[in-house]
Every structure is written in C-alpha cells, then in structure tokens.
Amino acid sequence: MKKKITIKEIAKILMVSVSTVSKAMNDSPEISEKTKKKVKDLAKFYGYTPNHIAVSLKNQSTFNIGVIIPDIQNPFLAEVLKNIEITAKKKGYRIITFFTDEKLKEERESLNILSNGMVEGIIVCPSEETFVEREFKHFNNIAETTPIVTFDRIHKELDFNSVSVDDDQSILKACAHFKENNLKNILFVSSIGWLSVGKTRRRTFKSYMETEKAIEGETIEEHNLDELRAKIEARITDNSLPKIEAILGADIESTLIASASISRNKIKFIDEVSLIGYVNKNHNELQYPRVSYINQFPEKVGEKAVDLLINNLKEDHKKATLEIIKTEIVTKDTSK
Amino acid sequence: MKKKITIKEIAKILMVSVSTVSKAMNDSPEISEKTKKKVKDLAKFYGYTPNHIAVSLKNQSTFNIGVIIPDIQNPFLAEVLKNIEITAKKKGYRIITFFTDEKLKEERESLNILSNGMVEGIIVCPSEETFVEREFKHFNNIAETTPIVTFDRIHKELDFNSVSVDDDQSILKACAHFKENNLKNILFVSSIGWLSVGKTRRRTFKSYMETEKAIEGETIEEHNLDELRAKIEARITDNSLPKIEAILGADIESTLIASASISRNKIKFIDEVSLIGYVNKNHNELQYPRVSYINQFPEKVGEKAVDLLINNLKEDHKKATLEIIKTEIVTKDTSK
DNA sequence: CTGAAAGCGCTTACAG
DNA sequence: CTGAAAGCGCTTACAG
Incomplete structure (x- = not known):
C-alpha cells in the first residue's frame, strides 16, 4: 500500500516551504497565482488531499456530528437517521453513526468515543436499557464538553435540547x-x-x-x-x-x-x-x-434535531428546548 | 461549554511531565504504581479521556473502518451494515458510515473523506449511478493508499476483495x-x-x-x-x-x-x-x-466483508479474492 | 509574496 | 523511575 503524500513532501519537491504549500492549497491571497498553480498541479498529480485528522486537530473542529441510534432495523429510526444525514450534509456537516443495540454499555462507549474530539456535537436516541436502569449520568458528563440533542425518547433527567413525537x-x-x-x-x-x-x-x-x-x-x-x-x-x-x-x-x-x-x-x-x-x-x-x-413524520424529527444541534453549537444553550412534532392519523384500507 | 482537559494540564497540576502522564495513563511499566495512581485519580476526577484525533494522528492508526452504503432504507443493506458493525466491534474496530443515496458524487466524496486518514480501510457497496456511468476511477485512486472491500455489487473493473451473493x-x-x-x-x-x-x-x-x-x-x-x-x-x-x-x-x-x-x-x-x-x-x-x-444471508455478507478487510490490513493483498455467499429458497405460505 | 516558528494533543525513543 | 525532545500533518500569526 502506498503512503499518502503529505504537504511536507510536496514542499520538498517544489523547493518551497511547508507554509507556502498549505496556503496555496487553501487559496490564501498571500500566495501568487503562479505558485498556487505550481502547487496545485503537483498536488493533483500525486493525488494529494489534506489529512483530515491533522486538519481537525489543528483547527480544533471536525465538522462531524455524531449520531447514536439504538437499532437501524427500526424503520422509524432509519428514516430519522436518513434525514439527519441529509440535513447535516446541507449545512456542511458529516455524520458519524454508532449503533447501541439498545444497550447501555454500548451507548456509554459510543458517547465516550465521539466526545473525544471526533465530533462537534451528538444527536442521540437513548437506548432502552438506559431507561430501564434509569442511568443518565454518562450523558451529563459528556454534555459538559459536547453539545447533546436527544430525540424520540425523553426523560426528565435528560435535560437537553430534544425532539420528540407527540x-x-x-x-x-x-x-x-x-x-x-x-x-x-x-x-x-x-x-x-x-x-x-x-x-x-x-x-x-x-x-x-x-x-x-x-x-x-x-x-x-x-x-x-x-x-x-x-x-x-x-x-x-x-x-x-x-x-x-x-x-x-x-x-x-x-x-x-x-x-x-x-x-x-x-x-x-x-x-x-x-x-x-x-x-x-x-x-x-x-x-x-x-x-x-x-x-x-421522521423527516421532521431528523431535520429538527440537526437544527437544534447546530444552533446549540453557535451559542451556548441556556435552557433546554423541547420540540414536539405533531402526529397525524393516515386513513388507509383498515379503517373509515 | 467547558473545554476538555488535556494531558498537559494534568501534568501541570501534578507538577510532573507530559510524558509521565501519558505513560501513566497507558499503564506503561516504566512508571511507578504510585505515580500511576496519582495520575489516574486526577484524570478520573477531571473526566479526562485521551483525544482520539490526536492519538490517531500520532499513531497513524485510527481503528476505524469506513462503510459506504447506498441506502439504509434497503432492509438487506441495513442488515449487512448491522453485521459489519457487530463483527468490526468484535475485532476492535469502530465503523464510520456514510450513505450515498445511490449517487456517484456522494460516493466519491465519501471515499475522499474516509481515505484522508479517518479510517484504516473501507467497505463499500458501490452506488447504482457508479454502474450506470461505468465510472470506477475514484475507487482505484483511493485503493492505492487505503484497502477497499466491495460487497453485493460486482463489476470486472472493481478489482478488489469482495463479497457478493450468488x-x-x-x-x-x-x-x-x-x-x-x-x-x-x-x-x-x-x-x-x-x-x-x-x-x-x-x-x-x-x-x-x-x-x-x-x-x-x-x-x-x-x-x-x-x-x-x-x-x-x-x-x-x-x-x-x-x-x-x-x-x-x-x-x-x-x-x-x-x-x-x-x-x-x-x-x-x-x-x-x-x-x-x-x-x-x-x-x-x-x-x-x-x-x-x-x-x-446478510449476516454472512457483513461478517465476511469485515474479515476480508482486516486480513487485507495485515498483509498487502496480491490478488483480489471474490467470496460468494450461497443463497437458499425458504418456503413459506406462497409456494409448495 | 515567502518562510520560520509555534502549536493542536498526543506518544515514544532516548538520556539521565 | 522521570523528563526533554522530536514528531504525527497540518494551519496561521508574525517577520522579512
């Protein structure tokens, strides 16, 4: 397997500094058009793309949103997830999805991993076991450093922005x-x-x-x-x-x-x-x-969850908002 | 929002070096039990957990597997995905899932993002548009630096390890x-x-x-x-x-x-x-x-895909293996 | 317009 | 047993 080429190597080949390459790649106005072209051409030739991990570490921002779902086989959750992804993408975020299989332990692990710098915020549908055990501490710990939005399932101890269905x-x-x-x-x-x-x-x-x-x-x-x-x-x-x-x-x-x-x-x-x-x-x-x-209306649930999270990212939240999506009865063949 | 505490700050509080804290957290035999305890206690007190992005960058390994799926609403794909996650977890890997909505453009983006240091390898079910356009270059580019396993849909130009159904x-x-x-x-x-x-x-x-x-x-x-x-x-x-x-x-x-x-x-x-x-x-x-x-047998497809990828991670692959899962007819109420 | 330096949060080979 | 230093791949304030 070939190693990916880095900015440093491009700089060496071109006999310019690492800073120049970085700025050229990012279209900084500080750099001359001539240099930009030279750098970009070589980057293209070698298939250079910036290392996301390094950029995230440097910028202290990942543009990732974490999503934690108990079960993808649940059609409602799958549809919410799909709409979370669509909405997030529209706003320039990617999603990283974990599944808990309704287990508390997996939920805790997912929250830990995601909050360790991988994402800017987390959208989570808490697992069933969490409710059975009435164990919500792990959310509160994470929430001190990472914004959380819950959806579908609510509980008074889950004091976060949340979207649920009526x-x-x-x-x-x-x-x-x-x-x-x-x-x-x-x-x-x-x-x-x-x-x-x-x-x-x-x-x-x-x-x-x-x-x-x-x-x-x-x-x-x-x-x-x-x-x-x-x-x-x-x-x-x-x-x-x-x-x-x-x-x-x-x-x-x-x-x-x-x-x-x-x-x-x-x-x-x-x-x-x-x-x-x-x-x-x-x-x-x-x-x-x-x-x-x-x-x-799973579409609405997903969209609203992303909205709440992204607003939360911008301004620290003061009081938890609870969005409730109204449902409707759709009459088909089995009732008048 | 509180900032997460870092190793540096813990070192400062404890008046030891950053290296000592790092080694203590990783249970290095170089460090005395006494120091380890001191460090771990404080880490626990402040809710310290290592920044994943930094660890990944330093270690040049993420223990993430990327998964690219055309559509979660497809029950077969959802079940494969579930089993990819279960199998990956068993082997110590996390999965990062992206959805392409059967679009070539989204597939290309997902591959780019994942291959920029986010994951060790990628499991992908190529999108329909990819087949319609007969456009497979993006896979080959990525494959030079990141191992790829495809599943469910095959094509002779997709020369990677793959699992499909008969x-x-x-x-x-x-x-x-x-x-x-x-x-x-x-x-x-x-x-x-x-x-x-x-x-x-x-x-x-x-x-x-x-x-x-x-x-x-x-x-x-x-x-x-x-x-x-x-x-x-x-x-x-x-x-x-x-x-x-x-x-x-x-x-x-x-x-x-x-x-x-x-x-x-x-x-x-x-x-x-x-x-x-x-x-x-x-x-x-x-x-x-x-x-x-x-x-x-979506379970088998998912499990096999992870197996192929992880083997591929260890030894550079020479020749693409094609695993074919045998299917069976299950007789229920609509046929003899 | 270009480059040297510092730093994001870690790990680890090396010195003491 | 502990620490200073280098480095993972980037970005950016600063100097020239």
Missing part, C-alpha cells in the same frame, strides 16, 4: 378516530410493553378508556411474537366474548400481526373490525390491505 | 423450484429493471426460460410502483391469456406488490398461483401470507 396525542387521536366511527370494543395490542414508549402508549390508552364510559378497552401485551399472534387470534375469534370492533397496534410488529391475524381469519376490515397502528410507511403502501397508521 | 443461482433455484412443482407459466416482476442487479436477474430468468422449452416465461418491469401494480393485476386477472401459475419477484417492492395483488383479487396461493421473491425477513414472518423467499 406520543400521547397519537394514541388519543387514534382512539378518538374509533369513537367517531362508533366503535365500542377496542383492543390495544403491543409487543413492546417492556419498553418505556410501550408503557406510555398503554397508559394513555387505558386512561382514555376510563374517561370514555361508553367504550370498552382491552389490552394484549406479549413480547414473544408467536405468542402475541396466538393471543390476538384467540381473542378475535372467540365468539363467547364481546366482539372486538377495533384494534390499536402499539408498534410495527403488533400492527402487522394484528393485520395478518384478521386477514387469516377472514374477518372483514371496516365492516367487522378496524385497525390503526404503526407501520413501515414504504412497505405499507405496497401491502394489501394498507393499514391505517399514525404518521410520526 | 444472484444467478438464486434466480435459477427459484425457477427450478417452480419447475419441480410443475408450474408452467411463470411471470417475472421487477421494479428495478434499471438497476444492474435487476438486469442480471431478468437476464438469468430469461435464459432459464429459453432452455426450458416446456415452461413459458413472461416479464413485467416497471419503475413506477403504482403502474407496476396495475400491470400485474391486469395480467393475473386477464382470462383471455394463459393463466399465470407462478410469480418470481425480483426485489422487495415487486414481491410485496405481487403478493398484495394476488390477495386483493382473491386468487389462492399455491392452488392457483405460487410466489417466490425477495423480502424484508423480519416483517415477512409477521405477515399473512408469509411469502416464500430467497435468503441472501
């Missing part, structure tokens, strides 16, 4: 949607009861059901997807119980399972049962039936 | 599967005719059909997904034409659309039509019906 409103809007259509027996299904976001979604559902006396709410929560499917199918085909008129899926998996269970048992959508849930937007459009869903 | 065999295996089940009229559907991988899949399908006189092959290719669906539905419901007995989907989108079209028109899977295609494995398991699919 989760309560999403669930309430779905329930209200069912109510408007006069649906009385509503089943809440979830495979993420253990996840904090799963807990709040269930809590919101239940509290709605308590205030609405005319409507009955039931819940099925099960982490094992096969069992979840078995339980859902058992419930929707049990004629000895009140008929389920609507299902609310708390996550992509449970929504898919509910949709499949209904289809498999030849139950008719809308006529017999309605369904609203969370979906992979790209795929949902292609499926039959297309499930009515809660749109969380 | 695409021809996949299509042939699916065709053979249909043949074994005595299916005569086979429809190949694709939304990626413009993509090189789409072209080879079609070509392979067609050549199989030519050799098998007893079987009829038809193809529908259409980039616009709504139109693709319209065309597929028109064909499978047209009774004036020979009945389609099996469908082969050339990509995730066309496979989903074919499955949905069949369901929407109440055509029975297996009895009336069989379907094999490419799927998002995680979601496919939850859907009804679960589509029979071609498993490309």
Whole structure:
C-alpha cells in the first residue's frame, strides 16, 4: 500500500516551504497565482488531499456530528437517521453513526468515543436499557464538553435540547378516530410493553378508556411474537366474548400481526373490525390491505434535531428546548 | 461549554511531565504504581479521556473502518451494515458510515473523506449511478493508499476483495423450484429493471426460460410502483391469456406488490398461483401470507466483508479474492 | 509574496 | 523511575 503524500513532501519537491504549500492549497491571497498553480498541479498529480485528522486537530473542529441510534432495523429510526444525514450534509456537516443495540454499555462507549474530539456535537436516541436502569449520568458528563440533542425518547433527567413525537396525542387521536366511527370494543395490542414508549402508549390508552364510559378497552401485551399472534387470534375469534370492533397496534410488529391475524381469519376490515397502528410507511403502501397508521413524520424529527444541534453549537444553550412534532392519523384500507 | 482537559494540564497540576502522564495513563511499566495512581485519580476526577484525533494522528492508526452504503432504507443493506458493525466491534474496530443515496458524487466524496486518514480501510457497496456511468476511477485512486472491500455489487473493473451473493443461482433455484412443482407459466416482476442487479436477474430468468422449452416465461418491469401494480393485476386477472401459475419477484417492492395483488383479487396461493421473491425477513414472518423467499444471508455478507478487510490490513493483498455467499429458497405460505 | 516558528494533543525513543 | 525532545500533518500569526 502506498503512503499518502503529505504537504511536507510536496514542499520538498517544489523547493518551497511547508507554509507556502498549505496556503496555496487553501487559496490564501498571500500566495501568487503562479505558485498556487505550481502547487496545485503537483498536488493533483500525486493525488494529494489534506489529512483530515491533522486538519481537525489543528483547527480544533471536525465538522462531524455524531449520531447514536439504538437499532437501524427500526424503520422509524432509519428514516430519522436518513434525514439527519441529509440535513447535516446541507449545512456542511458529516455524520458519524454508532449503533447501541439498545444497550447501555454500548451507548456509554459510543458517547465516550465521539466526545473525544471526533465530533462537534451528538444527536442521540437513548437506548432502552438506559431507561430501564434509569442511568443518565454518562450523558451529563459528556454534555459538559459536547453539545447533546436527544430525540424520540425523553426523560426528565435528560435535560437537553430534544425532539420528540407527540406520543400521547397519537394514541388519543387514534382512539378518538374509533369513537367517531362508533366503535365500542377496542383492543390495544403491543409487543413492546417492556419498553418505556410501550408503557406510555398503554397508559394513555387505558386512561382514555376510563374517561370514555361508553367504550370498552382491552389490552394484549406479549413480547414473544408467536405468542402475541396466538393471543390476538384467540381473542378475535372467540365468539363467547364481546366482539372486538377495533384494534390499536402499539408498534410495527403488533400492527402487522394484528393485520395478518384478521386477514387469516377472514374477518372483514371496516365492516367487522378496524385497525390503526404503526407501520413501515414504504412497505405499507405496497401491502394489501394498507393499514391505517399514525404518521410520526421522521423527516421532521431528523431535520429538527440537526437544527437544534447546530444552533446549540453557535451559542451556548441556556435552557433546554423541547420540540414536539405533531402526529397525524393516515386513513388507509383498515379503517373509515 | 467547558473545554476538555488535556494531558498537559494534568501534568501541570501534578507538577510532573507530559510524558509521565501519558505513560501513566497507558499503564506503561516504566512508571511507578504510585505515580500511576496519582495520575489516574486526577484524570478520573477531571473526566479526562485521551483525544482520539490526536492519538490517531500520532499513531497513524485510527481503528476505524469506513462503510459506504447506498441506502439504509434497503432492509438487506441495513442488515449487512448491522453485521459489519457487530463483527468490526468484535475485532476492535469502530465503523464510520456514510450513505450515498445511490449517487456517484456522494460516493466519491465519501471515499475522499474516509481515505484522508479517518479510517484504516473501507467497505463499500458501490452506488447504482457508479454502474450506470461505468465510472470506477475514484475507487482505484483511493485503493492505492487505503484497502477497499466491495460487497453485493460486482463489476470486472472493481478489482478488489469482495463479497457478493450468488444472484444467478438464486434466480435459477427459484425457477427450478417452480419447475419441480410443475408450474408452467411463470411471470417475472421487477421494479428495478434499471438497476444492474435487476438486469442480471431478468437476464438469468430469461435464459432459464429459453432452455426450458416446456415452461413459458413472461416479464413485467416497471419503475413506477403504482403502474407496476396495475400491470400485474391486469395480467393475473386477464382470462383471455394463459393463466399465470407462478410469480418470481425480483426485489422487495415487486414481491410485496405481487403478493398484495394476488390477495386483493382473491386468487389462492399455491392452488392457483405460487410466489417466490425477495423480502424484508423480519416483517415477512409477521405477515399473512408469509411469502416464500430467497435468503441472501446478510449476516454472512457483513461478517465476511469485515474479515476480508482486516486480513487485507495485515498483509498487502496480491490478488483480489471474490467470496460468494450461497443463497437458499425458504418456503413459506406462497409456494409448495 | 515567502518562510520560520509555534502549536493542536498526543506518544515514544532516548538520556539521565 | 522521570523528563526533554522530536514528531504525527497540518494551519496561521508574525517577520522579512
């Protein structure tokens, strides 16, 4: 493997100083056009490009933004990530992405590495384990030296600029949607009861059901997807119980399972049962039936997160801003 | 924002030299236990961690691997990426990921940035535009100084270590599967005719059909997904034409659309039509019906790519190795 | 217009 | 066992 050529070697070949080469490469007005051309031509010939690590160290700035994501396989997070990248690039920043697999340990490592001079600031969706353990110190340590923006998952101890989705409103809007259509027996299904976001979604559902006396709410929560499917199918085909008129899926998996269970048992959508849930937007459009869903606007989440971080870079933040993205119910084939 | 503390400042506080602090932090045997403790305690107190950029510059090694991916929304690529990260981490490397959005320009930029000292080597899935333009020079330039491993998409001008999937065999295996089940009229559907991988899949399908006189092959290719669906539905419901007995989907989108079209028109899977295609494995398991699919083993692709790169780091490569991952047909609900 | 010098934050061969 | 010095590849204030 050839070594990359450096400014020093170019200087030697051209018999000029290192400073002259550096200035010429950076188009400094101090340097004559003639010298600039000479330097640039040789640089091109040898395929010289400045060493980024050296430039970063010297300038004490990297134009990198760190992004920490629990799981790329999650379509919502993948779409947020994509938009973080697009927005960052527009503003002249690159992103360096780490994945935590929902683990606290990996999150801590990622934060450490990124904050050691690799990036100007960090956008992070905290891992599930972080919430389970209620362990937030590592964020605060890092935040003293590196600006942090969190997204999607919030907690009162996470006192940073953050962007999240109006989760309560999403669930309430779905329930209200069912109510408007006069649906009385509503089943809440979830495979993420253990996840904090799963807990709040269930809590919101239940509290709605308590205030609405005319409507009955039931819940099925099960982490094992096969069992979840078995339980859902058992419930929707049990004629000895009140008929389920609507299902609310708390996550992509449970929504898919509910949709499949209904289809498999030849139950008719809308006529017999309605369904609203969370979906992979790209795929949902292609499926039959297309499930009515809660749109969380991942584009907006990503864009806003970058905005908050970059503003934060310029002026030290005083008070944490919390941006909340409004969601909407998108009606497709599984509900009126 | 507080500045991060440096070795120099710790040295000053402790009234020892910078070298002593550095050696103590790195547990050098040259340093007494007493001094080590003193240094480490203070380092901990001030939250000192070594500046990665400086260490990289000094050591001329970063323990970073660059990864360049056309699109994270592609479930296959996302899964490969995940496994690249897992494998790299196991071997003590971090990954820095860039996305090209299938654009040549972005690919070129990503390669430039990564090769300027940021990483030890680069794993890349070349963008579609790169193939369309037949423009591979940028790879060769970079490859002189930075080891490159390509994956998933190959081309004879891309003379690097690479891992790819046995695409021809996949299509042939699916065709053979249909043949074994005595299916005569086979429809190949694709939304990626413009993509090189789409072209080879079609070509392979067609050549199989030519050799098998007893079987009829038809193809529908259409980039616009709504139109693709319209065309597929028109064909499978047209009774004036020979009945389609099996469908082969050339990509995730066309496979989903074919499955949905069949369901929407109440055509029975297996009895009336069989379907094999490419799927998002995680979601496919939850859907009804679960589509029979071609498993490309993204785990293996990711792991192998990292292996090849890391071996390449150690000994300069002489001749490019091409690893081919064998695929398999996984039978689910849409075929025998 | 060009160059010598200092320095970004580290590591390490060498001297003591 | 500790420290002074050189250097990784750059940039830039300063001198000439």
